Amino acid sequence: MTAPKKIKAAFEKDVRVIPLGSIEPSRPIDAALRKIVKYRRIVASISRVGLVEPLVVIPAEGGLFRLLDGHARLAALVDLGIKEARCLVALDDEAFTYNKRISHLVAIQEHYMILKALERGASEQRIADALNLDVAAIKLRRNMLNGICPEVVELLKSKTMNIGVFSSLKRMKPLRQIEATGLMLAAGNLSASYAKILLAGTRPSDLVKPAERKSVGGLTPDQMARMQREMESVQADFKAVEKTFGDTVLQLVVATGYIGSLIRNPEIEQFMDANYPEILTQFKFIVQAASLEAS
DSSP states (O other), X not given: OOOOOOOOOXXXXXXXXXXXXXXXXXXXXXGGGGGSHHHHHHHHHHHHHOOOSOEEEEEOGGGOEEEEEOHHHHHHHHHTTOOEEEEEEBSSOOTTTHHHHSOOOOHHHHHHHHHHHHHTTOOHHHHHHHHTOOHHHHHHHHTTTTTOOHHHHHHHTTOOOOTHHHHHHTTBOHHHHHHHHHHHHHHTOOOXXXXXXXXXXXXXXXBSSTTSOOOSTTOOHHHHHHHHHHHHHHHHHHHHHHHHHHHHHHHHXXXXXXXXXXXXXXXXXXXXXXXXXXXXXXXXXXXXXXXHHHO
């Protein structure tokens, strides 16, 4: 029996405190970064509670370190006049893959973080100051999942989205919440505006308060009714396509592979070019399109 292979550690065991002058950004930190809301929140948080998430660096030449993750945090530290920071030191160069592997805070995680901070005695004002938000925004995030069914929370727990999505979902009954969430995920669209469209297309019987009027962009009641019927038709078509999508893709892959093998044969390609040039062009287009989609 072969001995199990040792798993190589990706980072040093202990967090290091490194002077900021020894850390080189792996990309330019421009003025545009300092104008975004997220950057201002980071500055406010660091100034009040310190650096929560360490920078991630890798040793470079001359005793320096190259920054893999935390460019906004580094800029905030420099602007606040802080001279050193806690860092995780990577043992392998993960510059191309690190940001794909880490999990940044998403809406539902932020909600649970706020609840935990409140349970530990932190005031809403203190949390708001740390996140550079107003108290009303903290209350909105605290109550964000009230009325949201557990199945939807599970589906969205790792997704980045606008918290306005939950405002629309909680006006729907649980089964409709699950259905609407599935449509948003399938479409790859978790925006608040798309959630409002789905809400507008929801039947009154699927609303928590059926008598509550839904309005989108000043549409008339007749336009709303037509929009609801069209949304139901689109959803029915989507479900029908969803059922056959897997088989259709499999057939496309097999057919594309067969067509590709044909046109790669010099004799067949020469024959088609001489007798059926238009079909040959279309075959090449199909194979090229499938190749680009796969890549």
